Every structure is written in C-alpha cells, then in structure tokens.
Amino acid sequence: MTRGGLLRGIDRVSSRRVVSVRTLGRVLLCGVTLTACRRETKTVTSNLIEEAAPPPPPAEQSRFSVPLDYDFTSVLRVVERVVPPSFGSMDSVRMIGNDSRRHYAFEADRGPFTAFADGRMLHLRATLAYTARGYYKPIVGPTIGAGCGKGEDRPRIVVELATPLSLTNDWHLASHAQLVRVDPASTDPRDHCDVSILHHDVTGRVVEAARNGISSHLTNIDHKISEVNLHDRVVQWWALLSRPIRLTEGVWLLLGPEQLSMGKPSGHGHVLTVPVTLDAHPRIVTSADEPAVDTLPLPPLGRDTSANGFHINLDGVIDYSTASLAAGLALMNKKVTEGGKTVTLQSLRITPAPKGRLAIAVSFAGDANGTLRFVGTPIYDAKRHLIFVPDLDYDLETDSQLINTYTWLRSDELRQTFRDKAQVPVTDALETGKKLLLNGLNRKIGDVLTLSATVDSVDVRGLFITRAGIIVRADASGQAGVTVKQK
Numbered sequence: 001m002t003r004g005g006l007l008r009g010i011d012r013v014s015s016r017r018v019v020s021v022r023t024l025g026r027v028l029l030c031g032v033t034l035t036a037c038r039r040e041t042k043t044v045t046s047n048l049i050e051e052a053a054p055p056p057p058p059a060e061q062s063r064f065s066v067p068l069d070y071d072f073t074s075v076l077r078v079v080e081r082v083v084p085p086s087f088g089s090m091d092s093v094r095m096i097g098n099d100s101r102r103h104y105a106f107e108a109d110r111g112p113f114t115a116f117a118d119g120r121m122l123h124l125r126a127t128l129a130y131t132a133r134g135y136y137k138p139i140v141g142p143t144i145g146a147g148c149g150k151g152e153d154r155p156r157i158v159v160e161l162a163t164p165l166s167l168t169n170d171w172h173l174a175s176h177a178q179l180v181r182v183d184p185a186s187t188d189p190r191d192h193c194d195v196s197i198l199h200h201d202v203t204g205r206v207v208e209a210a211r212n213g214i215s216s217h218l219t220n221i222d223h224k225i226s227e228v229n230l231h232d233r234v235v236q237w238w239a240l241l242s243r244p245i246r247l248t249e250g251v252w253l254l255l256g257p258e259q260l261s262m263g264k265p266s267g268h269g270h271v272l273t274v275p276v277t278l279d280a281h282p283r284i285v286t287s288a289d290e291p292a293v294d295t296l297p298l299p300p301l302g303r304d305t306s307a308n309g310f311h312i313n314l315d316g317v318i319d320y321s322t323a324s325l326a327a328g329l330a331l332m333n334k335k336v337t338e339g340g341k342t343v344t345l346q347s348l349r350i351t352p353a354p355k356g357r358l359a360i361a362v363s364f365a366g367d368a369n370g371t372l373r374f375v376g377t378p379i380y381d382a383k384r385h386l387i388f389v390p391d392l393d394y395d396l397e398t399d400s401q402l403i404n405t406y407t408w409l410r411s412d413e414l415r416q417t418f419r420d421k422a423q424v425p426v427t428d429a430l431e432t433g434k435k436l437l438l439n440g441l442n443r444k445i446g447d448v449l450t451l452s453a454t455v456d457s458v459d460v461r462g463l464f465i466t467r468a469g470i471i472v473r474a475d476a477s478g479q480a481g482v483t484v485k486q487k
Contacts, residue, residue: 062310064278065481066260069271072115072122075165075173078224079124085110087213088206090133096200104195106132106206108157117267124161127185128210129154132202134195148193155193155203156185157210161221165272167262168226169300171234175225177218182211234260235298237484240446241278242295250288253440256281261302277304278482282312284440309479314437314458316429319469323387323424324350327360330421339408341367348422356465358389360422368406374418378470380426380460387424387463387470426472430458434476441480453480 087108096102108130116123131154133147149155160181166174184191184203194201238257245253263275285291328348335344343366353359353375363371376392394403394410403410434455441453455478464471 061258061279062282062312062480063308064280064310065479066276066278066484067481068274068276068484070165070274071271072117074228075122075175075225076113076115076124078228079113079161079221082217082221082224083110083113083126083214084217087128087210088130090131093135094205096134096202096205101137102200103135103137104132104202104205105135106130106202106209108206108210110159116269117272119267120164120265121162122165122267122272123180124163126159128157128159130157130193130206132193132195132206134200134202146195148195153190155191155206157191157207158183158185159210159214161214161218163222163225165225165265167230167274167301171229171231171298171301173225173228173230175222177221177225179211179215179218182207182214231298237449238298239295240449241280241482242293243445244285244291244293245440245443245445246290247284247436247440250286251436252285252287252291254283254285254291254293256283258296259299259302261304263304282310284437309477310453311475311477312437313461314430314433314474314476316426316433316472316474317466317469318387318424318426318429318472320350320352323470324348326424327422330423331362331418334417334421335366336364336414336417338411338414341406341408343368343409350422350424352465352467358465358470359395360389360392360418362418368409370402370406372402372409374415374422376419378424378463378465380463380472382460384423385425385427387426387472388419389422390419392419392422424470426460429472430460430474433474434458437476448485450483450485451480452483454478 087110088106090105090107093103093105096104108128111127111129113124113126116125129149131147131149133145135143135145137143158181159179161177162180163175163177168174184207192201192203193206194203238260241255241257245255247253257278257280259279261277261279263277265272265274267273327350331345331348333344333346335342343364345362345364347363349361351359351361357375357377360374360376361371362374373395374389374392375395376389378387378389380387393415396403438453438455441451444450455476457478458474458476460472460474462471462473464473
C-alpha cells in the first residue's frame with residue numbers, strides 16, 4: 001500500500017481537514033472501562049460518504065509529559081557569591097555573657113557548598129573550620145589567653161540550607177531558603193573548643209555567631225536565585241515544538257503546542273526534576289512543501305500535576321486494488337455447483353457504490369460465462385480485524401439479463417459464499433499508520449529536545465467509502481513525552 005493510499009483521508013493543508021489528538025480525558029470515558037466499551041460496540045457501520053471521508057470530530061487537547069531535569073550548578077554559584085567565605089575575626093573580641101573578665105574571639109573559613117535533592121527540597125551544605133581563642137583578665141596581673149584550632153585539625157561546623165525550588169509564571173527560579181542546621185561536625189573532641197582557662201566551651205558561641213551571620217543572607221539568596229531566568233531558553237524549546245515534523249514525503253506532523261503547566265518538583269541526588277505537562281493539538285497534514293505554521297508566543301507557566309497521554313484519530317486507506325486482491329484470495333478458482341451446473345470463479349473486483357456501499361464484481365466460467373455484481377454495506381468485525389459485507393446481495397439493476405438467462409445462478413448458496421468469503425483485513429493499513437505515528441513521536445527535535453511515545457491501542461471507529469478507497473478511521477491512544485537536555 002502506498003503512502004498516499006494510507007494517508008489520503010487525513011488533513012490536507014488546502015482543505016484543513018485534520019487528524020487531531022484528543023486528551024486522554026476523552027479516552028478515560030472508555031479508558032478505565034475500555035473493555036466494556038469494546039463489548040458494547042461489536043461492529044462499526046460505515047457512514048454514507050461517496051466522495052470523501054468527513055473530517056474527524058473537533059479535537060480536544062492532548063497532554064505530553066515534559067520532565068525538566070535541572071542541575072544545581074547555577075544555584076550553587078549564586079549561593080557561593082552571596083554567602084561570605086569567612087565569618088568573624090581574631091581582632092573582634094567578644095564578652096562571654098555579662099562577665100567582663102572573660103572574652104573570646106573566633107575566625108571561621110567556609111568550604112564550598114555542595115548540593116543534593118531530597119523530595120521537593122534542594123539542600124545546600126558547607127563546612128566551616130574555625131579558630132577560637134579565649135581571654136581571661138584576672139583582678140591582678142596581665143590578661144592571659146588560650147585557644148584551639150591553630151593546627152590543621154581545626155574544629156568544624158556544618159551549615160545546611162534548604163529551599164523548595166520552583167518556577168514563577170514568567171519562568172524565573174523561585175526560592176524560599178531556610179537555615180535547617182548549624183552544628184558541630186561531630187561529637188569528637190576535635191570539633192569542640194573548650195578553653196580551659198575560661199572553664200568554658202566556646203563551641204556554642206561560634207555556632208550561634210555563624211547562624212546569625214548566614215541567616216542575615218537568606219533574603220539575599222532568594223533574591224539572587226530569582227534572577228535566574230529560564231524564559232529565553234524555554235522560548236527556544238517552544239519554537240522547536242512548533243516546527244513541522246516530516247513523517248515521509250508530503251506528510252507532516254504538527255504538534256501544535258498551546259500551554260505548559262508545572263506540577264510539584266521532586267529531586268534525587270544532584271538533579272531536581274520539574275514535572276511539566278504540555279497541552280497541544282497535534283495533527284497530521286499532507287503538503288508537498290513544509291507547511292507554514294504560526295508559532296504562538298510562549299504563554300505564562302500554568303499550574304497542573306497530570307499528564308495523561310494522547311488519543312489520536314488515525315485514517316488509513318485501503319485502495320480497491322488491494323481490497324480486491326485480499327478478498328479474492330479465498331474465492332479465486334473456487335468451484336460452485338448449483339442445480340447440477342458448475343462454474344469456476346476466475347476474478348473479483350471491488351469498487352465503490354453509492355450510499356456508502358461496496359460493489360463486488362465476480363467473473364466466472366464453466367456452464368455459464370459472465371460477471372455477476374453484488375452490492376452491500378461494509379461492516380468492521382472488531383474480533384477478527386476485518387471488513388465484511390453481511391447484507392451482500394445481487395445487483396439486479398445490472399445483472400437482470402444474465403440472471404434471466406441463467407436462473408440457477410441466483411441461489412442463496414452462491415450469495416452466502418460471497419458473504420462469508422469476501423473479506424478485507426485492515427491490520428496492515430492500521431499497522432502502517434501506527435508506524436508513521438510512532439515515527440513522528442519518537443525523534444530528536446533540534447539538539448535539546450527528544451520526543452518519545454508508545455501506542456497502547458488502535459481501535460477502529462468508522463468506515464467510509466470514497467472514490468480513493470476504503471477509509472478506516474481508528475483511534476490510537478498512548479503515552480507521549482518530551483525530554484529536555486539541559487545545556
């Protein structure tokens with residue numbers, strides 16, 4: 001079957017007849033109870049179309065999953081710039097409580113932040129190594145001092161921030177940073193500073209000073225993170241999704257993106273995944289040249305949590321030569337005997353007839369020679385995946401003279417033979433359409449976008465008799481998504 005034969009019934013750019021994708025919400029009308037729906041619809045009768053198949057029903061939205069995997073490099077750079085690399089100074093001597101005789105000073109150096117995701121929270125963690133010194137002023141005599149952290153094994157403090165990263169409607173990062181932990185790195189003596197002359201552990205003082213120092217920068221961290229703007233990057237992705245996708249010569253898939261919506265982010269390890277759904281109206285068009293499309297401006301980011309898949313109307317065309325060959329396989333050279341007379345069936349030809357019917361012309365030789373013409377309305381048998389004509393009957397308008405000459409040819413047995421054997425399988429037509437659809441929905445778009453899809457089912461919904469062939473209209477449902485490679 002030719003490519004033109006397969007897709008002859010779908011949208012042509014000039015006529016705007018579309019094969020459109022509908023939301024899985026429509027599928028769910030028969031989705032959860034799909035088996036029940038199939039039991040109720042055993043067969044699908046053809047519509048009365050002579051010239052061309054009617055356009056599909058108005059399309060509803062299709063939903064694609066677009067998980068955005070975001071690494072934390074840019075966020076880490078922001079926090080590194082905002083949070084000072086050091087806290088305190090050995091020249092800044094502080095009084096311990098209200099005791100004017102006891103003082104201390106400290107100086108802490110911050111290591112680089114590391115990041116990890118836990119659920120929908122982004123955690124940033126850094127270690128501070130510090131030096132502390134205590135001073136005691138006796139009533140008589142000079143001030144004496146002692147400290148810790150002079151060598152390489154300085155006491156350490158762990159600082160941890162957490163923020164739920166999200167996106168604003170205008171595609172900026174949004175942050176609400178909180179300080180979740182400022183503690184000694186361990187319970188080991190090396191991570192505590194007990195100044196013996198003061199009879200006091202100054203570790204808590206250093207921890208509190210570090211807490212206050214970092215807390216004062218949380219608002220600035222949120223502000224700087226909000227300056228990370230993804231708008232221009234998403235505009236490029238949006239334009240790529242709007243481009244026509246060439247399926248084969250003269251056949252194009254238009255995704256028709258309309259809206260992006262975001263659910264609740266979640267993360268693991270070093271990656272934060274933002275679940276985004278794409279609302280679109282994909283359709284297939286035929287055009288010798290690449291069809292012109294109007295790219296909608298990137299809309300504000302919506303809010304949603306679900307991406308339920310797609311449901312697409314797919315037209316396959318079985319041309320009459322193919323239908324004649326398939327139906328003739330079971331009938332050619334078959335001998336039929338009636339009233340002691342025998343004829344051998346030599347050829348079979350299927351053509352369109354008015355009012356959505358098929359005409360089957362059968363040539364025979366033997367005790368009678370000629371061609372009988374039968375007409376009837378085709379029906380799709382969902383269990384056997386084939387087209388048959390249960391009401392096939394003699395066309396007396398064209399065969400009356402032959403029947404009058406050979407009255408024995410007009411028999412119930414002969415008519416039943418053609419009703420039982422004149423069948424046209426539709427599997428090849430649907431498989432070809434399914435492959436084209438999968439080809440269009442499984443490919444790279446540009447350097448950063450990759451479409452992926454599976455087709456879970458293809459169910460015939462209607463037959464249309466046209467001059468070009470038998471249009472088999474089916475609903476293909478499945479899951480589809482777009483992955484984005486972050487540069």
